[in-house]
Amino acid sequence: MPSTEAPIGAQHFVPGDAHELDQLKAAAAHCEGCELYRDATQTVFGRGAAEARVVFVGEQPGDVEDQKGLPFVGPAGRLLRDAVDAAGLDASNVYITNAVKHFRFELRGKRRIHQSPGPAHITACRPWLVSEFALLKPDMIIMLGATAAKALLGPSFRVTKSRGQLMPWPASAQHPDDFPVSETQALATIHPSAVLRADDRDAAFQGLVDDLKIAAAALA
Numbered sequence: 001m002p003s004t005e006a007p008i009g010a011q012h013f014v015p016g017d018a019h020e021l022d023q024l025k026a027a028a029a030h031c032e033g034c035e036l037y038r039d040a041t042q043t044v045f046g047r048g049a050a051e052a053r054v055v056f057v058g059e060q061p062g063d064v065e066d067q068k069g070l071p072f073v074g075p076a077g078r079l080l081r082d083a084v085d086a087a088g089l090d091a092s093n094v095y096i097t098n099a100v101k102h103f104r105f106e107l108r109g110k111r112r113i114h115q116s117p118g119p120a121h122i123t124a125c126r127p128w129l130v131s132e133f134a135l136l137k138p139d140m141i142i143m144l145g146a147t148a149a150k151a152l153l154g155p156s157f158r159v160t161k162s163r164g165q166l167m168p169w170p171a172s173a174q175h176p177d178d179f180p181v182s183e184t185q186a187l188a189t190i191h192p193s194a195v196l197r198a199d200d201r202d203a204a205f206q207g208l209v210d211d212l213k214i215a216a217a218a219l220a
């Protein structure tokens with residue numbers, strides 16, 4: 001199939017009557033909304049308590065997540081967990097998910113090299129994210145990195161410029177109509193993988209923690 005063909009989108013697979021996250025997760029396991037399901041091992045859905053007040057949105061599962069079927073269980077996940085603790089956020093109060101729910105990669109020999117999802121994958125997968133939000137009705141949505149921020153706030157959003165700023169939701173969202181929660185706030189920050197890659201890792205980590213502290217203060 002030519003890669004220029006537009007994906008059909010996840011909306012064909014999202015159950016309209018879901019009232020539990022597990023129902024969404026079970027349905028997402030069979031999603032063929034874009035071509036990424038073909039080469040990846042499995043769908044990696046969000047995880048966390050249904051009562052979670054804070055939702056983290058990452059980019060897409062990595063190699064480890066693809067194999068384990070759980071989001072943020074690799075190196076970036078460990079760093080995120082440390083940052084959540086350092087910011088004083090309650091880890092049991094957090095739900096973690098991704099903008100795109102299948103791992104996109106390029107094979108080089110036997111190695112699977114991470115490839116960022118494209119705008120078509122982000123758009124195709126967005127109905128899952130919206131369905132998670134609709135059930136969770138979180139108080140705070142924290143977007144980790146440019147992919148998540150652009151998926152939810154539009155392509156002109158710049159994390160480097162607007163990180164750590166509290167925003168009302170859904171006023172700032174790209175598609176406010178499909179997200180009926182009104183008391184939610186949002187904040188974008190850098191992706192934990194960017195901290196891992198930074199020249200000055202300590203400073204980058206502290207920057208992430210400082211942004212998360214703004215969310216923690218707003219929730220207190």
Ligand code: URA
Nearest residue numbers: 058059060061071072
């Ligand atoms: N990076 C992400 O954005 N999501 C994961 O689940 C793991 C790494």
Ligand code: SF4
Nearest residue numbers: 031033034037102125
């Ligand atoms: Fe469906 Fe998203 Fe996977 Fe594409 S990436 S197949 S839209 S779950």
